[in-house]
Amino acid sequence: MVQERTGVATLAGQAITLLGPELKIGDKAPDFRISRELLTEVSLADYKGKIKLISVVPSLDTGVCDAQTRRFNQEAANLGENVVILTISVDLPFAQSRFCTTAGIDKVVALSDYKHRSFGQAYGVLIKELQLDQRAIFIVDADDTIRYVEYLKEMTDHPDYEAALQASRDLVG
Template sequence: MNERSGIVTFQGSPLTLLGNEVRVGDTAPDFTAVDNDMNPVSLADFKGKKLILAAVPSLDTPVCDMETRRFNTEAASLGSDVKIVTLSMDLPFAQKRWCGAAGVDAVRTLSDHREASFGTAYGVLIKELRLLARAVFVVDPSGTVVHAEYVPDITREPEYEAVLNAVKSIG
């Protein structure tokens, strides 16, 4: 498996990402994760939709909490043809509890804990922590990546405006 060092840090300490970097223009890699009811979900389940895929280390941390709540709020202005998915290594039960407590209902949470399929396919699996690095990918209805951001320090938020502009620019 491809290892990439120095792409992201945690409070200044470099981490190793497993998997290949996903770039703008690439076909979005397929993955399988599980939803809050332990059902498998793959990229094909979002076929024909505009898609925001947000990878986060854990919903139970302040920055991940803020990010997912922000995308939940933004969802209202994006339309029904846009799906927002937050992926983490959190167990599905923890994701379900967090969504209920946070009132998050417009963002779908998926757990990558079983196989790290998303993490390796999108090059965001942190070798040292077996968590996902913070990253955001925007995929158009044809399955092409139109925006890719690997957040340099996983304790920072992504560039929301760039993500939202990318989604809005899809015809």
């Protein structure tokens, strides 16, 4: 049975239920199956040996999600070759591709949790009522250990970009 967490997040002030565990620094990053394209799935193992900045957004078609994805795309070049930035949403791969092309997103890898919701459940961000993933940031080191976590309490808030970027830089050395 999937764990339900209540009272930890809101959407426009209204309580939402998150499915899955609350991950913490030092936890081993859970595996997941997620779509890179409509017919191509990837997992955590596909990024083995890389530092992973995982930016979770509900939908790329909203203002905060758009800004979050653009910000990490701009910062990607400053993080080095050993860091991969994954933006995960439940948007269909077609919509993600269209967004990335239109917005000039060329350094962030957009991945879709639409098919299995396995990322959302494994990382404790799947919103029961909406079947969207709650905004969050995870930094996972090259050995797949979580080194930074930020679960947003209000879905419409921006994450702490500087803290996430610094946590990534600290791992690069």
